[in-house]
Amino acid sequence: MKRSLDPDIRLLQAAADPTRLAILRELSGPDAVCACDFTACCDVAQPTVSHHLKVLREAGWVTAERRGNWVWYTLNPEAAARFRSLAGGLGPRGETGAGLPAGAIGGGRRPLPVVEARELA
């Protein structure tokens, strides 16, 4: 792949896994969650949970804090907000105009697709 430096892609790729989405949803609850609780909810071994938590951490989704032997994870509200904003930007944003391939408008770079291409709504 392209090694994805785009933070939007990082956020999406981190959330696009069943185990990690379950973790994120668990963390959408009221308060912080102990890392030890994720092995139960996700049916995976402890190293796997640790790996997924690392991915979420590096994507900015969650932050970790030690308390004694346990590590408590909290969902980063700013990441959630960024994600909602990203999702909000994907819907349709109003209709404007005539239906022709975009390249055929300004430059006429392609060999003129001047056929019937109306009423595509």
Add this chain to the structure above:
Amino acid sequence: MKRSLDPDIRLLQAAADPTRLAILRELSGPDAVCACDFTACCDVAQPTVSHHLKVLREAGWVTAERRGNWVWYTLNPEAAARFRSLAGGLGPRGETGAGLPAGAIGGGRRPLPVVEARELA
């Protein structure tokens, strides 16, 4: 992987790719987009674009319609709505309570972590 039957995961995985996110953003514009326009915006070969469009189609993100030789793609508004709803469900949802590992509350299944684990807000 787990072959992901969860439609939420399907939606996320489909969007979590630079090329496909670019396609989705292109389709967030006013009207339908010709498949031939995606090869330009994404800097990938034609079979790759076709492959990504298939992934988006099977995830329910887009719908295709032939008009002569061209195929016009439109973003499925329902998919976008589902995605926004999914994103909205990820934020923090209010704070409730005392900080102890979730398993230590009801069943006491684990060996009693009864230490200092308060004020974690």
Add this chain to the structure above:
DNA sequence: CGTCTATATTGACAACCATCGATACAGACA
């Protein structure tokens, strides 16, 4: 019919990733 254009499919390859066992690290406790 044949040819041209646009799109989809096939096949192969390389890179990536989720998973887990084994092991290392960190803190609590005696």
Add this chain to the structure above:
DNA sequence: TGTCTGTATCGATGGTTGTCAATATAGACG
């Protein structure tokens, strides 16, 4: 100090995925 517990890292492995060249399919036009 040593042991116990919870978490992170390492190493290996099997499956998935993004990519493109080659080919096939579909419609338009002579």
